[in-house]
Structure formats: structure tokens, C-alpha cells
Amino acid sequence: MNYDEMPVGREMDALIAEKVMDSVPCNAWEIHNSRSWVLADSCGHKSCFPKESGPPCYSTLISAAWEVVEKMVSNGYQFVVNGGKHDYSWGAKRHAGFNNDNETYHDGFADEVPLAICRAALRAVGVK
Numbered sequence: 001m002n003y004d005e006m007p008v009g010r011e012m013d014a015l016i017a018e019k020v021m022d023s024v025p026c027n028a029w030e031i032h033n034s035r036s037w038v039l040a041d042s043c044g045h046k047s048c049f050p051k052e053s054g055p056p057c058y059s060t061l062i063s064a065a066w067e068v069v070e071k072m073v074s075n076g077y078q079f080v081v082n083g084g085k086h087d088y089s090w091g092a093k094r095h096a097g098f099n100n101d102n103e104t105y106h107d108g109f110a111d112e113v114p115l116a117i118c119r120a121a122l123r124a125v126g127v128k
């Protein structure tokens with residue numbers, strides 16, 4: 001799959017949850033004060049998200065995308081993000097990259113940083 005063509009959205013968010021975050025959909029969550037989800041029971045999952053709401057919006061929200069960065073860094077990856085006047089591949093405005101061998105960066109390009117992070121992370125973990 002060419003991640004530079006995969007759009008933002010729930011399909012990409014689900015792929016990130018599964019392949020990068022090792023997080024699974026779970027029914028042990030309950031809605032709290034009509035707006036936030038809390039884990040009601042100990043479910044035994046190392047990482048999970050409410051099945052009903054789906055995974056965090058990794059590809060569109062920088063706060064969620066940053067969880068991806070933290071996960072990758074904790075797994076030994078170096079991380080870069082940059083952008084500017086210069087346009088990158090496919091005319092993209094932002095670049096993100098992960099590297100775990102001090103040589104090759106696995107790159108993601110997009111108009112927005114969260115999507116660039118998601119594309120780079122998926123490429124780095126080797127999803128075909």
C-alpha cells in the first residue's frame with residue numbers, strides 16, 4: 001500500500017491502533033458525564049479503546065498523533081518532523097520520519113503533521 005495516498009480518517013486510525021499502538025477495541029469502557037470514556041472494568045488488555053467510539057483520531061488530531069510519536073520513541077525510534085516553504089514529495093507541506101537503525105528514515109508526507117506522522121509510523125512498522 002502507498003501510504004502517501006492513504007487519506008486521513010477512521011480506516012487509518014484503526015490501522016495505527018492495531019499496527020503501531022498494539023491497541024484493541026474493547027467493551028469494558030463506559031461513557032462518563034456524557035462526554036468522556038472511562039475504563040469501567042479491568043479487562044486485561046495492555047492497551048484498548050472503546051469499541052463504540054473507535055480509536056483516537058490519530059490521523060487528524062495532533063494530541064493523538066503525539067501518542068504515536070511517544071509509542072514509537074519508547075520502542076527505540078528516533079523521530080523528526082519538519083516543514084516550511086519547501087514542498088516535499090507529492091507537493092506535501094509536512095514531513096515526519098522514524099528511524100531505528102541510525103541510517104534510514106521511514107518517511108511520511110502530508111499537508112498536516114498528524115497525517116505525516118501516521119504515514120511515517122505505518123511505513124516504519126512495515127505494514128504492506
Ligand SMILES: [Zn+2]
Nearest residue numbers: 026043045048
Ligand atoms: Zn480492554
